[in-house]
Amino acid sequence: MAEQNIIMRQQILQHIITALNNRQAQDFFFREEDIQLYLANYFIQTNQFNGVFIEYHVPNVLLENYPWANNNIYIDIVLEHNGKFYPLEIKYKNKK
Numbered sequence: 001m002a003e004q005n006i007i008m009r010q011q012i013l014q015h016i017i018t019a020l021n022n023r024q025a026q027d028f029f030f031r032e033e034d035i036q037l038y039l040a041n042y043f044i045q046t047n048q049f050n051g052v053f054i055e056y057h058v059p060n061v062l063l064e065n066y067p068w069a070n071n072n073i074y075i076d077i078v079l080e081h082n083g084k085f086y087p088l089e090i091k092y093k094n095k096k
Helices: 002-022 032-046
Strands: 051-058 073-081 084-088
Touching: 002 032, 002 084, 032 051, 032 073
Parallel strands: none
Antiparallel strands: 051 073, 073 084
8 A cells, every 4th residue: 555655656756747847938937826737737637636636725623733733724736546635735946
């Protein structure tokens, strides 16, 4: 079971690399949301996932013992594959 998770994580990483390498010159990323929507659309087009969710809400009642449990959590992209959920949090360097 753990090995399947590792394999799926590697496949997701490869999808991200492929998506970013294949983007066209006009596909600029000015904000995190640009990357989020670009990748979500790419994952949808692969038809490999049962669900692709953006800004996936995790209610704070499910976050016991989490330091920020008084706030709701929103995950940038969550991929569902065969009943398993794979969260993706987008981070990128900007010039600010």
